[in-house]
Amino acid sequence: xxxxxxxxxxxxxxxxxxxxxxxxxxxxxxxxxxxxxxxxxxxxxxxxxxxxxxxxxxxxxxxxxxxxxxxxxxxxxxxxxxxxxxxxxxxxxxxxxxxxxxxxxxxxxxxxxxxxxxxxxxxxxxxxxxxxxxxxxxxxxxxxxxxxxxxxxxxxxxxxxxxxxxxxxxxxxxxxxxxxxxxxxxxxxxxxxxxxxxxxxxxxxxxxxxxxxxxxxxxxxxxxxxxxxxxxxxxxxxxxx
Amino acid sequence: xxxxxxxxxxxxxxxxxxxxxxxxxxxxxxxxxxxxxxxxxxxxxxxxxxxxxxxxxxxxxxxxxxxxxxxxxxxxxxxxxxxxxxxxxxxxxxxxxxxxxxxxxxxxxxxxxxxxxxxxxxxxxxxxxxxxxxxxxxxxxxxxxxxxxxxxxxxxxxxxxxxxxxxxxxxxxxxxxxxxxxxxxxxxxxxxxxxxxxxxxxxxxxxxxxxxxxxxxxxxxxxxxxxxxxxxxxxxxxxxx
DNA sequence: CGGTTGTTTGACGCAGTTCAAGCGGAGTGG
DNA sequence: CCACTCCGCTTGAACTGCGTCAAACAACCG
Numbered sequence: 311x312x313x314x315x316x317x318x319x320x321x322x323x324x325x326x327x328x329x330x331x332x333x334x335x336x337x338x339x340x341x342x343x344x345x346x347x348x349x350x351x352x353x354x355x356x357x358x359x360x361x362x363x364x365x366x367x368x369x370x371x372x373x374x375x376x377x378x379x380x381x382x383x384x385x386x387x388x389x390x391x392x393x394x395x396x397x398x399x400x401x402x403x404x405x406x407x408x409x410x411x412x413x414x415x416x417x418x419x420x421x422x423x424x425x426x427x428x429x430x431x432x433x434x435x436x437x438x439x440x441x442x443x444x445x446x447x448x449x450x451x452x453x454x455x456x457x458x459x460x461x462x463x464x465x466x467x468x469x470x471x472x473x474x475x476x477x478x479x480x481x482x483x484x485x486x487x488x489x490x491x492x493x494x495x496x497x498x499x500x501x502x503x504x505x506x507x508x509x510x511x512x513x514x515x516x517x518x519x520x521x522x523x524x525x526x527x528x529x530x531x532x533x534x535x536x537x538x539x540x541x542x543x544x545x546x547x548x549x550x551x
Numbered sequence: 552x553x554x555x556x557x558x559x560x561x562x563x564x565x566x567x568x569x570x571x572x573x574x575x576x577x578x579x580x581x582x583x584x585x586x587x588x589x590x591x592x593x594x595x596x597x598x599x600x601x602x603x604x605x606x607x608x609x610x611x612x613x614x615x616x617x618x619x620x621x622x623x624x625x626x627x628x629x630x631x632x633x634x635x636x637x638x639x640x641x642x643x644x645x646x647x648x649x650x651x652x653x654x655x656x657x658x659x660x661x662x663x664x665x666x667x668x669x670x671x672x673x674x675x676x677x678x679x680x681x682x683x684x685x686x687x688x689x690x691x692x693x694x695x696x697x698x699x700x701x702x703x704x705x706x707x708x709x710x711x712x713x714x715x716x717x718x719x720x721x722x723x724x725x726x727x728x729x730x731x732x733x734x735x736x737x738x739x740x741x742x743x744x745x746x747x748x749x750x751x752x753x754x755x756x757x758x759x760x761x762x763x764x765x766x767x768x769x770x771x772x773x774x775x776x777x778x779x780x781x782x783x784x785x786x787x788x789x790x791x792x
Numbered sequence: 793c794g795g796t797t798g799t800t801t802g803a804c805g806c807a808g809t810t811c812a813a814g815c816g817g818a819g820t821g822g
Numbered sequence: 823c824c825a826c827t828c829c830g831c832t833t834g835a836a837c838t839g840c841g842t843c844a845a846a847c848a849a850c851c852g
Contacts, residue, residue: 454738509832798850
């Protein structure tokens with residue numbers, strides 16, 4: 311599995327010289343396959359390496375009492391799943407796969423070495439973490455202020471948009487292997503309501519979502535309902551409106 | 552006004568040599584006073600400098616249609632109000648003062664210079680931004696999963712704890728100049744409900760909150776209701792439980 | 793002392809929750 | 823190849839936390 315997808319993603323919001331690119335790629339260890347529904351990084355642990363997702367789907371989440379959990383973000387191919395452990399040392403949340411995935415490690419001490427030699431590479435990785443932070447702010451706003459339909463619409467727009475940016479869209483369809491329960495846990499609504507809301511969007515003929523494939527039928531309307539402005543993703547070239 | 556409070560805050564989760572400390576302090580320009588309720592950084596702008604808050608209270612927020620807004624975080628003395636503009640260039644949210652404040656600028660090109668010379672300083676500032684990101688994740692979880700009482704309790708715990716960490720607490724009291732409307736906008740609830748929830752906490756004899764002063768009467772219970780575990784703040788020395 | 797901004801209270805309505813049951817597909821074992 | 827099970831999706835009905843509207847009250851300030 312080629313690790314260039316990580317580079318591709320990184321370059322969505324930063325520039326690197328050839329030397330820096332190679333230095334970065336040299337950090338990525340041999341990939342391995344991980345089965346679905348497997349917790350890869352545990353809250354409160356302090357790993358010696360960070361993970362990058364080369365293929366598949368994963369999510370960060372926090373567990374609460376009972377069976378409640380909040381999904382904090384969905385990881386798609388190219389995402390660095392936890393720079394957190396590199397910078398913050400102790401995890402304040404967990405990371406698990408949603409589907410079978412291919413991941414690779416980046417050892418912390420090697421990251422530090424390379425970062426000290428290439429300040430600009432540091433800057434680009436830092437930028438990547440700041441973009442993620444921007445996504446948290448957007449989710450906070452969506453969940454704090456918008457009703458369920460808008461939250462779902464926003465989530466679908468974001469996932470489609472990000473997947474497209476790393477070349478995982480075919481036309482107006484993407485593979486989106488989330489259960490309704492995942493969607494509910496990400497948006498702070500109940501599974502039942504997630505279901506009803508999805509039906510609403512289907513009946514409005516804005517989307518199709520079956521057998522893990524999302525098709526956007528009316529991007530403009532969907533983006534409007536979800537109050538989705540892609541600016542917060544901080545991509546350099548603004549395709550799509 | 553002395554700018555050492557910023558250093559103090561930074562050192563809550565990182566270590567710096569004397570040389571690095573001085574380099575950092577040299578970045579901070581002459582402080583100036585800003586009146587209350589003043590937008591200092593506008594969404595979509597691209598400032599040439601970042602701001603640090605030396606005294607007073609400020610908040611980051613995103614505006615939506617109507618008069619709705621989501622407050623993303625409260626800035627207290629010592630906080631770097633927007634490293635965002637340094638790394639991401641274009642702001643995806645605004646920053647405004649809540650009370651009269653003292654702020655100082657840090658010019659972006661000077662930050663870059665100093666950061667290239669001191670990789671460890673870069674690391675510590677990066678860490679600071681990651682802690683902020685951790686707070687966003689915590690808010691996301693709180694707002695997504697917990698009922699209003701818990702949200703309010705959590706917010707009060709966090710503010711008290713952070714203020715105490717920079718030396719702004721006297722006993723179990725802190726000055727907390729937030730209106731109920733600020734609290735509501737931060738937690739995704741209505742002003743009316745914020746009011747009723749605060750009354751509930753007062754009647755339970757967990758807090759006092761009047762004339763901009765918060766007093767914690769029963770920390771343990773409050774933390775329990777708010778599901779507050781300070782670990783997510785990533786402070787190095789764990790006072791308080 | 794009037795105006796403005798923040799807090800408090802009451803009544804009513806609704807978006808979303810919870811409980812509970814039924815349904816369909818995919819995998820497994822006899 | 824059928825029965826059984828598990829998991830995810832769907833549906834209905836009853837309930838409730840919180841929002842909205844509206845008005846009164848309190849505090850601060852010029």
